[in-house]
Each structure stands twice: as structure tokens, then as C-alpha cells.
């Protein structure tokens with residue numbers, strides 16, 4: 284991966300300085316001296332920059348007048364995913380009050396608020412950390428459920444020439460896909476500042492694209508995304524069913540990969556299981572390395588809970604933490620939610636949280652985690668996976684493309700809703716109870732025989748399909 288020359292990058296020492304220089308060029312010297320130099324603070328935190336100003340009125344005014352200029356300046360240094368915030372910085376405000384009385388008149392563009400004063404003190408980029416904090420790879424707890432993915436993430440950061448492109452993480456919600464992607468971003472930004480690394484969600488990519496289409500700025504949109512060294516895109520499932528955006532992303536992807544630039548993606552399902560991604564995009568997604576991430580096993584959950592608890596100010600007994608790890612099994616977000624409850628309880632009482640208190644505090648949360656699965660949920664999950672309409676599932680059609688999904692839907696409805704056979708048969712197109720019984724037997728036999736059926740023109744083991752559907756039912 285050869286870093287492209289980024290405008291301004293080689294000339295200045297820090298990202299803050301580069302942004303300020305780009306800004307000065309964009310707004311002109313006069314306006315820069317009048318509004319920015321010595322009168323604002325600038326903080327860069329990952330892909331977010333914060334401009335600190337002296338009052339809420341100024342924050343509002345800057346937002347209206349300079350937001351897009353500041354964003355463009357920041358993008359020229361940090362890449363297209365950068366976000367800009369304006370907020371009151373008490374240090375800047377304090378410095379302005381101290382220096383009041385030395386103001387000068389400005390041109391007609393000033394806001395109808397107290398004006399910034401000339402001699403207020405420039406605030407150097409501070410250590411303060413605001414806004415989004417990207418996760419770090421070093422905080423990621425390794426277990427059998429994610430070991431391969433973590434190793435691949437480190438390989439991307441370690442080697443300028445990882446031999447898989449793209450790297451794609453997929454798995455159920457809350458299993459750490461975004462954490463790994465952010466961790467890659469953070470490590471690369473920390474250790475390879477010369478690389479142009481862009482992190483964004485696929486939704487943001489789609490929004491930038493639509494904006495570029497609307498504003499007739501496609502060439503600059505393309506130039507931005509097709510010249511990065513490493514592109515990290517979260518949640519590619521969002522591209523599903525969006526043909527034009529898929530096409531655009533495909534070209535971006537091809538261009539990057541053909542120039543040896545790395546692409547890392549995350550998604551909730553294996554690309555092959557997607558019925559709404561173009562075949563060409565799917566093939567590209569599969570051409571590198573696909574890592575599945577699973578819900579954490581017991582030992583990993585325990586390690587995660589203990590690690591996260593160490594970062595909290597609360598005191599918790601080991602039994603209380605083991606209780607959390609044991610009870611909240613679906614994903615790491617649930618574990619975090621439970622720990623937050625215990626932390627709040629600790630803040631309220633000031634007492635070390637023991638097992639009894641944890642059980643009491645978490646009882647409600649546990650109840651909330653009980654998922655009642657309805658036949659409509661099964662229907663929706665099956666239809667999504669197989670790309671068919673609900674009406675089709677309930678119809679009298681008997682072709683395989685419909686009868687197999689229907690058979691699986693009946694099987695899952697019986698397993699998870701405990702509805703009577705006749706009710707299930709009635710729901711899926713007015714069939715009788717013996718049809719459901721026979722569907723149940725057939726699926727059991729297919730699982731036992733490791734049989735496969737087709738999803739999206741690929742053969743999948745019935746057990747794998749059931750696992751995928753059941754994961755969706757658990758979290759939907």
C-alpha cells in the first residue's frame with residue numbers, strides 16, 4: 284500500500300495544523316484572522332473535529348456560516364468521513380472575557396452577539412476527548428468466537444501487504460464487528476499517520492453519494508473515495524436492494540483493490556446469504572477473507588465482563604460479575620447493559636455490589652431479555668433470508684423455492700412459538716396439522732443427514748440456515 288500524496292500532509296506536523304492551514308487558505312487571511320486565529324480552539328479526535336468557540340451564539344453562527352468550509356478543510360486532511368462540531372469551549376470563553384474591551388469593528392458578516400476579541404488567547408489543541416471514542420484492538424477480548432477475526436484485524440495493521448482483500452467480518456449483532464473495524468482504524472491512525480484511512484458506515488457512503496449526485500459533484504466524491512489507502516466500511520447490509528449505490532460502491536471497490544489498497548467490511552450475514560446484493564458485489568466481497576464472529580461463549584463472556592468491570596468506578600463481587608456473564612448470553616451489548624445497571628446501583632448506594640443485589644437489580648433486565656417469538660417473526664426472518672414475499676409463503680405454490688422455506692418456517696414456528704400444529708398450518712396458508720408434522724420430520728431428517736438446500740443460488744447446510752434464522756429471531 285503506497286500512501287497517496289495528500290494535500291498539505293507532508294508540509295505540516297500535526298493534523299490540527301494542517302486543518303488550520305487548509306482553513307486559512309479557504310476562508311482567506313482576513314476572515315481567518317478575524318474569526319479563527321486566536322479566537323477558537325480545535326480538537327481532533329479520530330474522525331471528528333471540534334471547533335471550540337466563546338458562546339452559544341457564536342457556535343450557532345459558525346455552524347451556519349463556516350460549517351461546510353471547515354468540513355472541506357478537515358476532509359482534505361482526515362478524509363471524507365470526518366465530522367465537524369462547533370461547541371462552546373469554556374477556556375476560549377474565559378480568555379475572551381479577560382480580554383474584553385479590546386475589540387474591533389468587523390465587516391457586515393458578524394453575528395448579532397458579543398464579538399470575539401482580538402487578543403484572546405489561542406488555545407492549543409487540548410488533550411480533552413469529546414464525542415465519539417473509537418474502540419481499540421487492545422480492549423478486544425479474544426475467544427474461540429472471534430479469534431480468527433481478531434488475528435486478521437491485526438494482520439491488516441501489521442502488514443502493508445495483507446494477502447486478503449477485502450477482509451469481511453460478519454456475524455450476529457453485538458458480537459464486536461464494529462469494535463474490530465474501529466480498532467483497525469484507530470491503530471492505523473496512531474501508527475501510520477501518513478496513510479489515508481477512511482472509516483465510515485455504508486449508510487454514510489450512500490448519503491455522500493446521494494449528496495454528490497444532487498450537487499453534481501460526483502467527480503470529487505469519486506476522487507475522495509477512490510484514492511484512499513484503506514477503506515473501512517461498517518454494516519454493508521445497508522447496501523442491500525440499493526442497486527445504484529451498489530454499482531457505485533462496486534466501482535470504488537474495484538478501483539481500490541486494483542491499486543493494492545485495502546478494504547475492510549462488516550455485515551450481519553455472510554454475503555452469499557444476501558439475496559439483495561448484486562452477484563458481482565457478492566463475488567468481490569467473497570474474494571478476500573470472510574471471518575465469522577459468533578456470540579461469545581461462557582469463558583469469553585466472563586473475561587469481557589471482568590475486563591469491562593475493571594474500567595468502571597463501581598465495586599462488584601466476583602459472584603455478581605459471574606452472574607452477569609452467566610445470565611446475559613446473546614451478545615456483548617447485553618453484558619454491557621447489565622454492567623451499567625450494576626454501576627448505577629453502586630453509584631446510588633455507594634456499596635460494593637454483591638450477588639444478591641445483582642440478582643435483584645438485574646431481574647427486570649433479565650425479563651426484558653426474554654424474547655417472545657411470534658409466527659410473524661418466523662415468517663419475516665424466513666422471507667428475508669430466502670428473498671420471497673410473505674404471500675408466497677402462504678400460497679398454494681409447491682415449487683421448491685417456496686416449499687422449502689415454508690417447511691423451515693413451520694419447523695421454526697413449532698420449535699420457538701410452541702403453537703399447536705393446526706395453528707401453524709393455518710397460519711402458513713390454511714394447511715392442516717399433518718403438513719406441519721411432516722415438515723418437522725423432514726427438517727429433522729435433513730439436519731441429521733447434513734443435507735443442503737439452496738439460498739441465493741448457493742447450497743447451504745440446513746443446520747447453518749437454521750442457525751442463521753434462529754440468530755435473527757433471537758435479536759430481532
Ligand SMILES: Nc1ncnc2c1ncn2[C@@H]1O[C@H](COP(=O)(O)OP(=O)(O)OP(=O)(O)O)[C@@H](O)[C@H]1O
Nearest residue numbers: 418422423424455456457458459460461462615616
Ligand atoms: N470481544 C469483545 N471484547 C470487548 N468488547 C466487545 C467484544 N465484542 C463486543 N464488544 C463490545 O460490545 C459492544 C457491541 O459491539 P459492536 O458494536 O462492535 O457489535 P457489532 O457486531 O458491530 O454489532 P452490530 O451488528 O449491531 O453493529 C461494543 O461496546 C464493543 O466494544
